[in-house]
Amino acid sequence: MPTPILPPLFAATLGLLLVPAAHAQQYQKTATGLQLSTDSLTVQVQFYSPDIVRVVKFLKGAEKEHKSLVVVQTPAPGKLKYASKDGFISLSSNSTEVRIDPKTGQVRFLTAKNQPLISEKASGSRFTAKQDLGAATYRVRQLFQLAPNEAVYGLGQHQDGHLNYRGQKVLLKQRNLDIAVPVLHSGKGYGLFWDNYSTTQFADSDQGTLFDSEVGDCADYYLLNGGGTADGVVAQYRNLTGQAPMFPRWTLGFWQSKERYRGQDELLDVVKKYRALGVPLDGIVQDWQYWGENNDYWNSTEFGNPRFPDPQGMVDEVHKLNAHQIISVWPSFGKKTKAYQEFASKDMLFDFITWPRTPHVKVYDAFDPEARDIYWSYLNKNIFRLGMDGWWLDATEPDQLQPFDTDDDNETALGSFRRVRNAYPLMSTTGVYKHQRETSEAKRVFILTRSAFAGQQRNATMVWSGDVNSRWDVLAKQPAAALNLSLAGFPYWNSDIGGFFPYGEYPKGVKDPAFQELFTRWQQFAALTPMMRAHGENTPREIYQFGEKGSWAFDAQKKFVDLRYRLQPYLYANAWGVTSRAGTLMRALPMDFPTDPKVVDMGSEYMFGPALLVRPVVEAQYVNRPDKNQPVPPNFSTTKTTEVYLPAGTSWVDFWTGKRHNGGQTVQRQTPIDLMPLYVRAGSVLPLGPLQQYTGEKPDAPLEIRVYPGANGEFMLYEDENDNYNYEKGAYATIRLRWNDKARQLTIDNRAGSFPGMQQQRTFRVVLVDEQHGTGVGEGTEPAKEVRYTGKKLLVKL
Incomplete structure (x- = not known):
């Protein structure tokens, strides 16, 4: 695979810091904005719409086209006005003004009413020359200045518990538990999309707000003017990068999964058991090793496991039971699979260690269009033709278990893996979405996947939060992780109910009261997220494993599955709002209550659609286990309480009791084991x-x-x-x-x-x-x- 050849660099000095030029250069009008040169820089300003502005900066003499993998919008700037005032060049639409210092190339953004949005720091653009697979390029850094007390959100999904990222550092690098989306969302009602695909360090400090990317030929970013509202920011992001299509309605139901059903009889028995018990169920998931247990045949996409003798019959039987099935597919292939052999013959495999830990399993190059065609060909002929209803595209980071320095030196169709690594999930899901749409319009695409990048919402993807641990502190961090992904413009998220890894914390498994309490609270939270899906390893997750009908664990779990189904008209209408109006289902409180200072950094509560205020219970209330070998016998019949803040500006009605409360206050809500605080906004x-x-x-x-x-x-x-x-x-x-x-x-x-x-x-x-x-x-x-x-x-x- 060829490496792109970059032009010779101008003044390629390590650590080159851009300083003010001695004099201004004349700017040139373009069809979408302008271009100007300082002594060191070429600066391009392009209006994609009155509300979306692109800024591209090159070292002078090193200009080249940067074709985005993310942006789909065609520039339509509308009428632009040019002016020179106070030593700046001004370029404005009817909603957004850009001011450029012609001496330094510094860019500032304001509303049409002269209200500041964000500004680059003086001398805030920095290019450090480096080599990447023998080609000359740069480490690229851009420093911005935020307003005092300005809250910022987004950046994808990260397991740090933060909602507001002021004063924080975030490494934007795709990993199992972290989703890198370089979209910054300001509480002032604007956003910033940093269009770079390499590992990037975000940092906010007294010195400014920094995006620092390992590889780039230019600094390339977009200002998204949301008109002062959070929904406006998300709408501009989706206009720029693509709208989210509708999922099938059945995906809003309850999903059952675990770390693999070992045969088709076991899978079918689960669906039959749910039907016999009268517990609602719409989706069943087949995890890995349906291809067999020899890793040489890893991810063959064929049913080589003898416990799956009739895959067509299995899918048909699931459908006869009025359920649907999705199946796990990875980006990596064992050396004896037909896909591996075809990819290898065309030099379309990477050479790094991924799951499982063997050099005989390799990841395909999703950046190569032909490789994406080949990938789909195996999915289609081996799986989709059976009538399979969707995809679980696992490990779309792809996760590198032993991150050697040479891993990023793998060559892709678009240059080094280092250059494009964060965009891998976007490209892999793009291939599956595009090809399924071309194959059949009768079945909507549904992709459950572990990673995402900017623009991926257009590929019908639902992300989950990775292989999280089964612990209370992990559950407590899930809401903020989800909300920041929503604020970065990605509407669909879920997590493994109960956490994926029990890690021996619960020696009695589903019979352990500690796990029963954690799972039940996690499931209550999941019922008010875009996807409700039980999953994990070692400890089974089916509802009947926790006890018989009439036991507290069974009844408490079924109560929230029933709630999920009662909410379906509300959920489906909100999903249409996501598609038709760039809406957001899982909403951080600052989206709806921007003037309430108490919610600026509140990641423990959220709105679910326009009506419902959700406060998950994320701490153990019944099983106190300072020593896990000496559990205290729990009494689940007692009633505990949870603190709930009711945002100001409206009154609230308790969903469970109908009791009314004024907003702007904190209440102590009783939380018996079968109840999670849920309030409805007045007027809903x-x-x-x-x-x-x-x-x-x-x-x-x-x-x-x-x-x-x-x-x-x-x-x-x-x-x-x-x-x-x-x-x-x-x-x-x-x-x-x-x-x-x-x-x-x-x-x-x-x-x-x-x-x-x-x-x-x-x-x-x-x-x-x-x-x-x-x-x-x-x-x-x-x-x-x-x-x-x-x-x-x-x-x-x-």
């Missing part, structure tokens, strides 16, 4: 579906519409065919629900749109929530106004 209109065993079991069942008085509000119901791409052609329907608090009236507007198979008539049971009515998971017991809806506007007085 919350649609709930029926209790059911799988998604779509009861298409004709009434929908319950809960109205939480105290403010005006509305909600947009969304429906389509659930698992194809006809919605992209307009085959969907929406129904707007509007609550007038003063008039005590719910308006159900005319249905907009249609699709094949649509229910022409619906029954709505409308409930006004108070301390006696419309609380908890139950259905069908509250006094309600029941109306028959035929698609025409209805007024419901409460």
Whole structure:
């Protein structure tokens, strides 16, 4: 694979620091902005839209095109105004102004109303000459200046427990537990995307805010003007890098998995057991070694394991049980697999140690388009043709278990692995998404994967937080990790319920009260995340392993699985908001309460969609085990409490009791083992579906519409065919629900749109929530106004 040849460097001095030039250079207008030169730099400013500005800086004489792997937007700058004032060159759209110092190349950003957004530090661009696979390039650093007390978020997913990254350092390098997304999201309502794919150090200190990348031919970044709102920042990021498509509706249900089912009979028995017990289930996951246990055949994508004698029959049986299946596929292949042999013959394999620990397993070059074609060819002919419903693309970092200095010297189709390593998950998922869309539009792409990069949301990927440990302190860090990924623009996240690695902490496994408590609390949290999926090794995770129906562990877990299914209309409508309006489902509190100073760095709570405030219980309350060999017998019938902050600016209704609270205060909420604090914002209109065993079991069942008085509000119901791409052609329907608090009236507007198979008539049971009515998971017991809806506007007085 050839290494790109870079042009000779101009003044390639190690540690070259850019200093002010002796005089200004004339700038040149371009179709999208301008270009100017200082004595040391070439600076390009390009408006991609009135709200998105790209800045590219080269050492003078070393200019070359930098083609982004991430950006998909075509520049459409609109009308631009040029001016010179106070020694600066000014370039502005109707919303964003850029000021450039023609002597130094320093760039500043302001709103059209002259409000500062962010500025580069004077002399903040630095290029250090270096060699990369024998080619001349640079280490690239750019220093910015933030405002005092400005909060910043994003940067992907990191297991450090931080929400606000002021004063912090974050290494942006893809690893098992860390997802590197170089998108900085400011509490002032703007974002910054640093378009570099090498390992990058982010650091914020008194000296400024730094992006420091190992390899780059230029400094290349984008200013995202969100108009002062967090949702605006995410919208501009998605405009620039791609929108997130819809997942199949069934993915919103409950998923069961573990560190591999050892045969198809075991897998099918799990689904049958859930059906027999009446516990809802939509997804079952087959982890590794369905190909066999010899690592020479690692990830063959073929069912070489004799315990899987009839893979077609297995998939068909899962479907007959009204469930769906996804399967684990890796980017690495054993030396005796057909894929390995084909990749090796074309020099498309990397030479570093990955899982499993053997030199005979190697990772394919996802940066090579032909290699992506080959990868899909094996997935398609061996797996997708069976009717498999989705992909678990594991280890898309790819994780290097023994990180030698030479690992980054592997050559890819785009240069050294060092140069592009962070973009590997983007390229690998791009190949699978693109090829499945080309193969069939009848089944929506669903990819569960362990890593992500900027732009990957366009590839129908759901990330999980990696192989986390089964500990309370790890659970406590999951919400902040997820929220920063959301603030970096990535909408879909989940974690292994119970943690992946028990590591001998629970000698009695699922019968250990300590693990039972941790798993139950983790599952409650997972029910209010984009994907609810039990998974882990050693200790089984199926609900019936924890006890029989009627035991506290079984009943507490089923309660939240049932809650998940009741919330499906709410979840699916919010998923449509992600796709159609660049929405965010798992929302850090500063997104919705930007003027409340108490939530600036609060990573323990979040909004789930516009209505629900979630406060996971992330500390042991019942099993106190200072010595794990001498557990204290727990009494799960006692009631504990958890502190919950209710954000200011609205009132809140307890989901479980209907009790109302004013915002701007901290309350002590009782948290028995079967309850997690959950509050509903006043004015919310919350649609709930029926209790059911799988998604779509009861298409004709009434929908319950809960109205939480105290403010005006509305909600947009969304429906389509659930698992194809006809919605992209307009085959969907929406129904707007509007609550007038003063008039005590719910308006159900005319249905907009249609699709094949649509229910022409619906029954709505409308409930006004108070301390006696419309609380908890139950259905069908509250006094309600029941109306028959035929698609025409209805007024419901409460």
